[in-house]
Amino acid sequence: MQAVLGIDIGGTSIKAGLFSPEGELLEERKIPTPALVNAEAFAIVTDGLTLLLAAHENTPEDVIACGLDIPGPVADDGKVGFLPNIQLDPDGLVAAISAAFPNASIAFVNDANAAALGELWAGVAHGVSSFVLIALGTGVGAGVVVNGRLVAGAFGAGGEIGHITVNPNETETCGCGRHGCLEQYASAKGIVRLYLEECEHRGVTPVHVEHATDTLSVFRALAKGDECAKIAVDQMCEYLAQAMSQVSCVVDPAMYLIGGGVAGSFATFAPELRRRFQAHALPTCKDVAIEAASLGNQAAMYGCAYEALELRKRSQAGK
Template sequence: MDRVLGIDVGGTSIKVGLFTPEGELLEERKIPTPALVGQVAYDVVTDGITRVLTAHDSVPNDVIACGLDIPGPVADDGTVGFLPNIELDPEGLVGAISAVFSHATVAFVNDANAAALGEMWAGVAHGTSSFVFIALGTGVGAGVVANGRLIAGAFGAGGEVGHITVNKDETLVCGCGRRGCLEQYASAKGIVRLYLAECERRGVTPVPIEHATDTLSVFRALAAGDDCAKLAVDQMCEYLALAMSQISCVVDPAMYLIGGGVAGAFATFAPALRARFLARALPTCRGVRIEAASLGNQAAMYGCAYEALRLHGELS
């Protein structure tokens, strides 16, 4: 029986999804690992996966495709760029996987790009060949799909919409070294910062904030009628809508999908986001749908499995 693997690569564990080639998820299992450098770590990965296979009456040679999603740039040609947040030797890991699952086509996919493909394979974007998935999480990432294909980019920066400049007057520096990037306002950290800044500006005591990305407390405050929270979320929507209006002038998608942790509050901010997009966008593009993503944190696992399967030649 042909099997497909989708592997979320993290710093201290991997999450393996075992799929059929038709996209049915048979099992999802988390495997704690040391840093993914060296044979000991690779053995932990391949042994763990082999046990998942055994539990489903499958053997390593049943695996025809294995996708790995990673938090870093992957170019059009599959080359992995610099990974700031994870210890990983991509070539070593591919070698170890290929040695055990010798029939498998192996592919790396950037995490936000993988999530976009997952939504296309098994989520709300199913049947849509033109959409942009935007993940509002710790940072802001995205996956751009046009003509049914992911745009990874010549240098792996396709969908780096978190670094679209939305405020030329910003004085704070973004993680990328530039100023005024979308990520500074529409990430979880950005929303919390906008809220605290507005409270300070008005001399108001903010609601208790647990940590730098605690948007839950900001959205709760908004629901309770907190004006500073309302203003912060409005600003977030304004900057996100501005960036989306720029994206539409480039690829003009049929749909925007909003995912990532912040999208838990999508129903709360969607009306403001849609209204601001309509006010900002080129008239031609205003028919675009703006919806919530559907697969949550499983999306990337689905998507990297899909991409490996596509490269294997099982998908058009």
């Protein structure tokens, strides 16, 4: 019985999904791990996966594809770029997985890209050959799918729309070293910052925010009629709509999906976002659908499994 694995790689654990080749999630399991940099750590991963497989009467030989979702750039040729947030030896991990699961095609996929592919395989974008998933979370990333395939990018920067410049007059510096990137306004941190700045500007006491990315408190305040929260969220929608209108001039997708942590409040800001997109977009592409993503935090696990499966198909087709 053929099996497919999708693995979210984190700093202190992996989250592994066992799938059928048709995209049915059979089980999800969290496996605590040390940093994935040596044989000992790799063995914890492969042993954990083997146990997961055995629980479903799968042997290691049954695994035909294994996707690895990582928080960093992966180029068109599958090469992993610099990973600021986790410790990982990608070549070592691939060697260990290859040895443990000899029939598996293995693919690394960037997290936002993986989320897009997950929606394509088993979510709301199923059957949609051209769409952009925008993940609004700690940062702002996107997965761009065109002609049914991911746009990873020559240098792994495909879908890095969080770094589209939307405000050249910004004085604060973005994590990338530039100024006025979308991520500075539409990430969780950006939304909280816009809110606190507006409160300060008006001399109003803000509602209590738990931490720098606590958008939930801002959206709760908005629901209660907080004027500063409204202005902050409108501003976020304005910058996001501007960036989306630029994206449409490049790849002209049929659909935008909003995912990531902030998407929990999608229903609240969707009307404003749609209105502002209509105002900015090139008339030709005004009617694009703007919807919520559907797979939540499982999307990337689905998506990296799918990409590994597609890689297998492409190599079998000799392409």
